[in-house]
Amino acid sequence: MIELNNISKSFTMHGQKLKILSVPSWRIEQGERIALLGPSGSGKSTLLHLLSGVMVPDEGEIHVNGLPLHTFSQGKRDRFRAEHVGYIFQDFHLISSLTARQNVELIVPHTWSKKQTKDQLDDWFERVGLKDRQHHMPYELSRGQQQRAAIIRAILTKPQLVLADEPTGSLDWETAGDVMSLLLNICETEKLTLVTVTHDLHLAEMYPTRVHIGEINEVSRRSAV
Numbered sequence: 001m002i003e004l005n006n007i008s009k010s011f012t013m014h015g016q017k018l019k020i021l022s023v024p025s026w027r028i029e030q031g032e033r034i035a036l037l038g039p040s041g042s043g044k045s046t047l048l049h050l051l052s053g054v055m056v057p058d059e060g061e062i063h064v065n066g067l068p069l070h071t072f073s074q075g076k077r078d079r080f081r082a083e084h085v086g087y088i089f090q091d092f093h094l095i096s097s098l099t100a101r102q103n104v105e106l107i108v109p110h111t112w113s114k115k116q117t118k119d120q121l122d123d124w125f126e127r128v129g130l131k132d133r134q135h136h137m138p139y140e141l142s143r144g145q146q147q148r149a150a151i152i153r154a155i156l157t158k159p160q161l162v163l164a165d166e167p168t169g170s171l172d173w174e175t176a177g178d179v180m181s182l183l184l185n186i187c188e189t190e191k192l193t194l195v196t197v198t199h200d201l202h203l204a205e206m207y208p209t210r211v212h213i214g215e216i217n218e219v220s221r222r223s224a225v
């Protein structure tokens with residue numbers, strides 16, 4: 001379970017301090033799959049950065065399965081992210097000089113044996129429909145295929161939290177539906193907690209839970225009035 005309490009976050013731009021987030025309380029249950037909606041600039045990505053520990057709140061508390069993320073040093077937050085968070089980006093962030101499989105191999109925990117690694121990767125590339133393309137370079141893959149490889153990279157270690165920021169934003173509508181459905185199915189089967197930022201109301205309909213940022217962020221609620 002993830003709990004946010006009395007969170008605030010401001011940025012200073014051109015000497016002016018601007019409050020972006022004011023979240024009195026938000027609770028995400030283990031295994032929930034949430035589409036996070038809201039207009040551009042309403043703080044959705046900032047909220048994901050707080051959940052992943054990329055940023056810290058100015059005030060307030062974030063607990064992830066009991067871990068007080070808001071008290072962690074940057075090094076401890078980096079380790080937390082590496083161990084407990086899977087991140088999916090709009091533009092995939094695959095390393096262009098490595099094959100799809102090598103990109104995934106990069107995050108295999110050192111505790112996994114060679115056999116466990118081979119079995120897991122064989123299984124996942126088959127499950128996402130990339131068995132025949134896993135040894136191809138990213139530029140040899142379609143955008144949808146690249147995102148499928150990026151999804152394996154995000155979920156392979158069964159992180160406590162999967163965060164996806166516009167994961168289908170650069171895909172055509174049909175591929176977007178397929179990729180979103182794959183991501184949702186994997187998180188349901190593996191019981192992973194998923195928070196996805198999307199602008200696409202149609203894709204958000206696929207999610208069991210939809211949250212408009214105005215429901216949790218008092219700043220964007222005020223600015224929407």
Ligand SMILES: Nc1ncnc2c1ncn2[C@@H]1O[C@H](COP(=O)(O)OP(=O)(O)OP(=O)(O)O)[C@@H](O)[C@H]1O
Binds near residue numbers: 047
């Ligand atoms: N590091 C930063 N420094 C200064 N301002 C920032 C920073 N990160 C975000 N902001 C500002 O915070 C506000 C919210 O940004 P954020 O990216 O969280 O919005 P968003 O809802 O994800 O928008 P979009 O849907 O367009 O991606 C914007 O006004 C943005 O300019």
